[in-house]
Amino acid sequence: MxxxxxxxxxxxxxxxxxxxxxxxxxxxxxxxxxxxxxxxxxxxxxxxxxxxxxxxxxxxxxxxxxxxxxxxxxxxxxxxxxxxxxxxxxxNPQGLGIIAASLLTFGTDEQKQRWAVPILRAEITAALGMSEPGAGSDLAGLRTRAVRDGDHFVVNGQKVWTSGAHDADVLLTFVRTDPDAPKHKGISVLLIPTDTPGVTRRPFASICGPHDLDFNEVFFENARVPAENLLGPLNGGWTVANGSLGHERTLLWLSFADRLQELTEDFRPESVFDKDSYATLAMDLQALRLLGSQALSRAARGEQDTQSLSILKVLGSEAVQSAAEQALYSQGADGLVHPAFTASYLPMNLDNFSCSWFERYARSFAGTIAGGTSEIQRTIIAERVLGLPRG
Structure with missing residues (x-):
């Protein structure tokens, strides 16, 4: 090797x-x-x-x-x-890693120049309009409608958890354009400028409090969107979605390794972790890097390796969550306090850690959801790695 x-x-x-x-x-x-x-x-x-x-x-x-x-x-x-x-x-990570990447994969030459290049050059920012109140991460269950009216689509519906929407210039929005088709075949994708009449963005606070405004509700009320803003084929949104999310999966495991590495470097083991928990953290990091290196080698040879990416996603996201949980419990009441006021919390760079340990633990759940939930990843592992029958 x-x-x-x-x-x-x-x-x-x-x-x-x-x-x-x-x-x-x-x-x-x-x-x-x-x-x-x-x-x-x-x-x-x-x-x-x-x-x-x-x-x-x-x-x-x-x-x-x-x-x-x-x-x-x-x-x-x-x-x-x-x-x-x-x-x-x-x-603007979703703009760079998902939306611009999707434009380069599925967009026309005009769309690439009009939208992708300005996003890549940070001249505009973008947000991803996918999740809905009644569907969550189930894209096939979305109900936001787009009806063709001449050279426009008229959009009505609601999105939620739309990170950064109140600051974004454009939304990559998944809409239902054929209500009579099977659920995953009637979806299309529109680029909707946020200053379009009928688009309302309402940011709301997260667990980190009123100062942390990233999540949004987004409402569409008869918003007229030019038909030229359709990304990919009409009713071909399912393919675009798989490509969009695929862009964030290939090296996703590296971000989890980075977070584990930060924990091993930034915190004194005796102040945040007991020895056993710290040893587990170190072993998880080593296992993640070794498995990730194997997956990286296969990717470099051009091999498709969805199974390894699913294993890495589960291992990495849950290792980060477990480490945050152990640190929280070890801190007791101090875990609820902002790090700047906690004597036993001694990171080298406080700017990197703006939340208490409770907030960091609560945020860690995003890693087990974004990019495909742990439950979905375990289903892939069961069927494609272990060869178990579909349930």
């Missing part, structure tokens, strides 16, 4: 490291923080544009879309170097 990268990958890494060392924003200019996942401070917009212009934003993309046609292993070391420095390449 080769546990190192070939020379071309290391050359790629060295070039990127040199770029970071020369261009990384000074800490003094990064004090302005984003208030939502579609609110990008001006310094962060400049940083994202710099990455785009130099081909370092999404290296797998062609140069005209902020990349350099990089392979899977090169993409990995790119993310690894960003992670080492705790650097975001975008403060």
């Amino acid at each position: 080769q546990l190192s990268f070939d020379a071309d990958v290391e050359e790629f890494r060295a070039e990127f490291v040199a770029f970071l060392e020369e261009h990384l924003p000074d800490a003094a200019e990064t004090t302005e923080r984003a208030s939502s996942s579609a609110d990008v401070p001006e310094w962060a917009r400049r940083w994202q544009r710099l990455l785009f212009d130099n081909g370092w934003l999404l290296p797998a993309n062609p140069p005209e879309f902020g990349g350099r046609n990089a392979g899977v292993l090169q993409q990995y070391v790119h993310l690894e170097e960003l992670s080492k420095r705790r650097i975001y390449h975008s403060f």
